[in-house]
Structures are given as C-alpha cells and as structure tokens.
Amino acid sequence: AQSVTQLDSQVPVFEEAPVELRCNYSSSVSVYLFWYVQYPNQGLQLLLKYLSGSTLVESINGFEAEFNKSQTSFHLRKPSVHISDTAEYFCAVRDHTGRRALTFGSGTRLQVQP
Amino acid sequence: ETGVTQTPRHLVMGMTNKKSLKCEQHLGHNAMYWYKQSAKKPLELMFVYSLEERVENNSVPSRFSPECPNSSHLFLHLHTLQPEDSALYLCASSQGESFLNTEAFFGQGTRLTVV
Numbered sequence: 001a002q003s004v005t006q007l008d009s010q011v012p013v014f015e016e017a018p019v020e021l022r023c024n025y026s027s028s029v030s031v032y033l034f035w036y037v038q039y040p041n042q043g044l045q046l047l048l049k050y051l052s053g054s055t056l057v058e059s060i061n062g063f064e065a066e067f068n069k070s071q072t073s074f075h076l077r078k079p080s081v082h083i084s085d086t087a088e089y090f091c092a093v094r095d096h097t098g099r100r101a102l103t104f105g106s107g108t109r110l111q112v113q114p
Numbered sequence: 115e116t117g118v119t120q121t122p123r124h125l126v127m128g129m130t131n132k133k134s135l136k137c138e139q140h141l142g143h144n145a146m147y148w149y150k151q152s153a154k155k156p157l158e159l160m161f162v163y164s165l166e167e168r169v170e171n172n173s174v175p176s177r178f179s180p181e182c183p184n185s186s187h188l189f190l191h192l193h194t195l196q197p198e199d200s201a202l203y204l205c206a207s208s209q210g211e212s213f214l215n216t217e218a219f220f221g222q223g224t225r226l227t228v229v
Contacts, residue, residue, distance in 0.1 A: 043220035102218055104157035
C-alpha cells in the first residue's frame, strides 16, 4: 500500500515570491512520482513527473521538483510565481509493480496575491 | 483539451433519481478510471477498467455502478445517492503497459450535487 501526504492545504504567496509545496509519500516498493495541477473548473493536468534518472525534474512553466529517496519527499518549487499559477496542486505516486492507478494527496491550494 | 471528455459538466439530482455520468477518451488508451474528488480530501480511486474489464473496485457502495462497453467509453450509473455523495467525479485514462507511458489524462469532471 502507498500513501501521499501534502501537509499544507493552502499556501498564500505574493506575486514574484518563491514557493515550495511539500509532498511526502510512503510505499513498500519503488514508485513513480507526479505533480498535477487543477485550475478552477478544470480537470487535472500533469505538471511534471519523476520516473528515473536525474532526481531534479522541471516543467515548461518554471516549476521544478526534486525526488529525495532518503526523506521520501517530492517537493514542488518555483523561484518566482505569477498570478496565473493560482490553482490546486496534487502530488501523486504510482508503484512500479504494475498497479495502474495513481494514489493522490489531498492537494495544496496555491493562492498568488498581487 | 486533454482528449478525455466528460458529460454532463454539472448535475443536480434527488436521492431517488437515477442518472449516468459519461466519459469518452480519444487517445487510444487501454485503461480508464473513475475518481471522486471531495473538498479537503485526497482524490479517491473508485474503479479501474483495463481492456474493458474491471480490475479494481475500491469498496465503492453499490449505488455506484460502472460500465465500460468499449475501450473509449466509461459510464458511472447512479441511483439512490446520498447527500455525502456530492463531489466532483473525475474520469481518467492511461496507456499502462509501457514504462514511459505512466501519465494519466483527466477529464474536466462532473460536479454532482445530491439534494
């Protein structure tokens, strides 16, 4: 069994400030790790993913996340946020053993203020 | 546009009604999923279909009944729901066999309100 914990339900931040959204997971097997974003009134969209290789992965819109195996974390960061980054962010895992479905955290609402 | 389309976008139903949610994917994927998204809670996996066969059912009450007539379509039939069933219901699809194809594509969801 696996689980995902997102400790912060809401993160308010001013525009152009840095942000970190925390994600910790537990699993008895190796996992793939994902961050999804949900803009208002929309479904989830993949933001970035870690499958293997470099532990630092980046998205096209400036977000990055680093896989830390010893701390079982996959925190999401952005050095300077924009108003348009306001959304709900979900961390998710999927194990390597063939179970297809993703296990999600409860989400973190990022609220960027001018 | 993710290639996964859900209808209707919004649904209000009484506890004695019967309704169905529809999901269609145009991505050629071989697995489809129903998730329930309630406020302040993790997304809950409800059902998984692989090659049109149900492979996972996470102890969902029988008032929710899925149907997967082919690899492109997934339904969720609803009857005698409770107010606590009000939530956003998300459909997703994936092509699960390849190591690289681990991503799930989501529809925009159906916002269900049970009155």
